[in-house]
Amino acid sequence: MNRSASSTTDVVDKQSHPMSDLLRMDRMPHIWCSGCGLGTTLTCFIMAVRESGIDEKKIAVVSGIGCSGRVAGYINLDSFHTTHGRAIPFATGLALANPELRVVVYSGDGDLVAIGGNHFIHAARRNMDILVICVNNFNYGMTGGQAGPTTPVSARATTAPYGNYEYPFNIPYLSIASGATYVARWTALHMRRLKNSIAEALPKKGFRVIEIICPCPTAFARRNRLGTGLDLMKYYHDNSIIKHGADPREADIGMTGKIIVGKFLDIERPTFRDFLVENVWPKIGRK
Amino acid sequence: MKLWRKPLDADTVKVPRGRIYIIKDQCKGCGFCVQYCPRNVLELSQEFNKKGYHPPVAAREEDCVSCGLCELICPEFAIYAELVEEEKQKDSQETQKAEV
Amino acid sequence: MAEDRRVLTGEHFMSGDHACAEGGLAAGCSFFAGYPITPSTEIAERMSERLPEVGGMFIQMEDELGSMNAILGAAWGGWKSMTCTSGPGFSLMMENLGLGIVLETPTVLVNIQRGGPSTGLPTLPGQADMMQARWGSHGDYEIIALAPNSPQEIFDLTVRAFNLAEEFRTPVLVMSDECVGHMTEKVVIPPKDELEITPRRYTKKKPGEYLPFDFGEDEIPEMVTAGDGYRIHITGLTHDRRGYPVINAEAQDWMVRHLINKILKNKHRIIQLEEINLSDAEVVLVSYGISSRVAHRAMDLAREDGIKAGMLRLITVWPFCDEKIRELAERVKAFVTVEMNMGQVALEVERCACGKAGTYLVPHAGGEVHNPDDIYQVIKEAAK
Ligand code: SF4
Ligand code: SF4
Numbered sequence: 045m046n047r048s049a050s051s052t053t054d055v056v057d058k059q060s061h062p063m064s065d066l067l068r069m070d071r072m073p074h075i076w077c078s079g080c081g082l083g084t085t086l087t088c089f090i091m092a093v094r095e096s097g098i099d100e101k102k103i104a105v106v107s108g109i110g111c112s113g114r115v116a117g118y119i120n121l122d123s124f125h126t127t128h129g130r131a132i133p134f135a136t137g138l139a140l141a142n143p144e145l146r147v148v149v150y151s152g153d154g155d156l157v158a159i160g161g162n163h164f165i166h167a168a169r170r171n172m173d174i175l176v177i178c179v180n181n182f183n184y185g186m187t188g189g190q191a192g193p194t195t196p197v198s199a200r201a202t203t204a205p206y207g208n209y210e211y212p213f214n215i216p217y218l219s220i221a222s223g224a225t226y227v228a229r230w231t232a233l234h235m236r237r238l239k240n241s242i243a244e245a246l247p248k249k250g251f252r253v254i255e256i257i258c259p260c261p262t263a264f265a266r267r268n269r270l271g272t273g274l275d276l277m278k279y280y281h282d283n284s285i286i287k288h289g290a291d292p293r294e295a296d297i298g299m300t301g302k303i304i305v306g307k308f309l310d311i312e313r314p315t316f317r318d319f320l321v322e323n324v325w326p327k328i329g330r331k
Numbered sequence: 332m333k334l335w336r337k338p339l340d341a342d343t344v345k346v347p348r349g350r351i352y353i354i355k356d357q358c359k360g361c362g363f364c365v366q367y368c369p370r371n372v373l374e375l376s377q378e379f380n381k382k383g384y385h386p387p388v389a390a391r392e393e394d395c396v397s398c399g400l401c402e403l404i405c406p407e408f409a410i411y412a413e414l415v416e417e418e419k420q421k422d423s424q425e426t427q428k429a430e431v
Numbered sequence: 432m433a434e435d436r437r438v439l440t441g442e443h444f445m446s447g448d449h450a451c452a453e454g455g456l457a458a459g460c461s462f463f464a465g466y467p468i469t470p471s472t473e474i475a476e477r478m479s480e481r482l483p484e485v486g487g488m489f490i491q492m493e494d495e496l497g498s499m500n501a502i503l504g505a506a507w508g509g510w511k512s513m514t515c516t517s518g519p520g521f522s523l524m525m526e527n528l529g530l531g532i533v534l535e536t537p538t539v540l541v542n543i544q545r546g547g548p549s550t551g552l553p554t555l556p557g558q559a560d561m562m563q564a565r566w567g568s569h570g571d572y573e574i575i576a577l578a579p580n581s582p583q584e585i586f587d588l589t590v591r592a593f594n595l596a597e598e599f600r601t602p603v604l605v606m607s608d609e610c611v612g613h614m615t616e617k618v619v620i621p622p623k624d625e626l627e628i629t630p631r632r633y634t635k636k637k638p639g640e641y642l643p644f645d646f647g648e649d650e651i652p653e654m655v656t657a658g659d660g661y662r663i664h665i666t667g668l669t670h671d672r673r674g675y676p677v678i679n680a681e682a683q684d685w686m687v688r689h690l691i692n693k694i695l696k697n698k699h700r701i702i703q704l705e706e707i708n709l710s711d712a713e714v715v716l717v718s719y720g721i722s723s724r725v726a727h728r729a730m731d732l733a734r735e736d737g738i739k740a741g742m743l744r745l746i747t748v749w750p751f752c753d754e755k756i757r758e759l760a761e762r763v764k765a766f767v768t769v770e771m772n773m774g775q776v777a778l779e780v781e782r783c784a785c786g787k788a789g790t791y792l793v794p795h796a797g798g799e800v801h802n803p804d805d806i807y808q809v810i811k812e813a814a815k
């Protein structure tokens with residue numbers, strides 16, 4: 045610890061950072077680019093874990109593949125870095141086998157709603173006890189910026205050199221239509237609201253989705269001349285509209301225009317486990 | 332509207348003060364903290380860190396209210412503030428929350 | 432009531448698929464995730480009925496990719512887990528079989544083989560996934576695969592598959608076939624206390640001391656469960672003993688050699704063979720699963736005609752019994768491999784025989800078992 049050091053001139057030990065106990069500091073600095081918002085989403089997650097008061101031993105993080113998938117490797121909780129798109133089914137097994145665990149899937153848009161899209165909608169349909177944190181940066185960052193399931197129409201990507209001509213998923217709408225019970229969207233700039241949202245969703249049951257709009261300066265912004273990570277944060281500042289309970293059908297994201305953020309849904313409905321325990325087990329005399 | 336209670340120490344209350352710690356070699360110079368510090372405490376320095384980025388410097392540390400926003404926004408876990416308890420202060424103050 | 436329903440001690444008239452499910456339950460399986468596919472569906476059906484009775488959980492997933500991942504997750508959640516599949520479903524499971532191997536996760540995958548490629552022959556048998564079992568996921572690794580030839584043996588080998596999975600902290604394959612899966616025969620389930628069950632090898636180390644991929648002489652790391660306070664990180668990336676990703680050739684060499692050594696160093700504990708009439712044999716039939724029963728008939732025909740035929744039945748197909756084939760090659764005239772495919776395990780026999788004995792195959796594309804006469808003709812040819 046080096047807290048007494050004068051900040052501007054002396055070297056400050058990274059272990060002194062207040063979040064260091066929830067990070068694998070031996071792996072810092074992380075691989076994310078300068079101006080990438082992923083680290084910001086992780087600080088919010090860590091603060092939310094603290095605020096939730098949940099026993100840290102009982103929180104497990106499962107990630108897929110991609111820049112966002114690396115979260116599992118940095119968070120100092122039980123953490124599983126699985127294959128591309130498969131975090132949700134892995135988390136399904138984990139959550140069912142060990143109901144004491146709060147299972148969080150932390151991954152990216154391409155991982156969760158393209159290659160993992162089928163798992164996503166079915167886990168939502170079953171109302172599985174999983175909190176999904178979906179970091180949406182509108183492209184496949186780690187592999188150099190290919191178009192993905194959330195790339196806005198006309199945006200450029202390495203596999204959309206003439207502009208994307210596919211219609212993207214609207215993640216809150218997809219989540220709600222599939223059966224999720226808690227759905228919110230924030231940008232990486234809404235740190236406190238995002239943190240509060242995670243802290244609120246973490247102890248709840250069922251399939252919960254928090255989408256985080258996040259700057260990817262290296263791949264998405266560069267190819268679309270959107271500037272630096274900071275420029276994107278400024279864009280979020282100027283163009284986000286907080287609207288709780290908004291109709292998710294209005295929450296599409298384009299290359300220009302407003303980004304609707306807020307809590308779209310927060311309801312209760314029996315989870316996969318609830319249904320089993322309440323309706324199936326009594327039939328066979330199991331408590 | 333009448334205040335239900337007049338603060339006894341209204342004259343001597345000070346805003347909480349923060350001390351800033353920067354883990355320079357972990358910074359990637361994104362400028363988030365500089366841009367969004369509500370008290371405009373930070374500036375990017377001219378110095379280069381190990382990775383060739385300009386880490387911030389607390390140019391006006393005396394203005395820091397230890398709101399914690401820089402810690403929350405920094406994607407690199409490279410900056411944090413600590414509340415400094417001033418002896419003159421009678422009560423510890425509620426941390427002022429900045430919001431974006 | 433839950434636990435005493437686990438082992439259905441007694442004599443049953445039972446299909447192979449149901450016996451497989453009972454084997455899993457008897458071995459301590461508490462979690463099954465699967466996707467219906469002929470001819471393995473009856474295993475899932477049986478599990479959906481039986482698991483809730485014994486305190487476990489059944490989930491029908493959206494596909495085989497999800498099924499394979501869910502059983503890995505359940506294993507790290509502290510349960511013994513399994514899945515079953517056939518045909519195209521086995522192909523879909525290959526991706527995350529690889530994850531299971533790299534995460535060194537104990538679990539069991541049963542393949543009730545049908546005819547392929549593609550949708551192939553959903554209701555008819557095949558044994559053409561044997562090389563896929565060995566090499567189907569990308570990258571270098573060793574796998575354990577067992578091949579039962581009767582409903583009784585699928586019960587026994589499913590129990591053994593769970594035991595090997597725990598002993599070696601790895602996924603284990605049960606490579607059966609449609610004939611065994613759908614055949615109904617007598618199955619004797621022993622009393623619970625007569626079953627040998629390998630418990631999970633949990634570490635005694637404390638958090639902070641434990642590394643998820645650390646091991647001793649035998650190359651087998653110990654296990655923990657998520658939620659026990661170890662704060663493990665495990666990844667499908669090439670990693671070190673801590674489970675941290677390391678992306679370079681040195682780490683790759685360490686990890687891949689370890690995954691291979693873990694199985695090969697312990698081959699003697701894994702390989703199980705049945706030797707029939709081998710002491711004086713000149714022609715050795717090499718077979719497994721349902722084909723071994725037909726090959727047995729052909730061997731009897733040959734013996735009746737005075738040909739000294741014997742049989743090596745592979746109960747464990749992978750890792751392959753190189754040493755046994757080499758030893759036999761020194762003293763027998765020829766090997767005749769009988770399998771319901773166009774030559775898969777036959778390639779291994781040929782490799783190990785190394786030209787010291789003849790190697791013959793009775794090719795069969797699947798859909799029905801061999802005609803014993805066809806095998807007999809090849810035995811005659813080999814005996815010349
Ligand atoms: S490529 Fe994009 S998403 Fe990935 S670390 Fe860099 S900025 Fe972040
Ligand atoms: S703690 Fe708040 S006021 Fe102090 S430097 Fe950080 S952002 Fe600025």
Ligand code: SF4
Pocket residue numbers: 357358359360361362363364365386387404405406407408409410
């Ligand atoms: S937010 Fe962090 S990384 Fe960015 S400039 Fe400030 S200290 Fe450096």
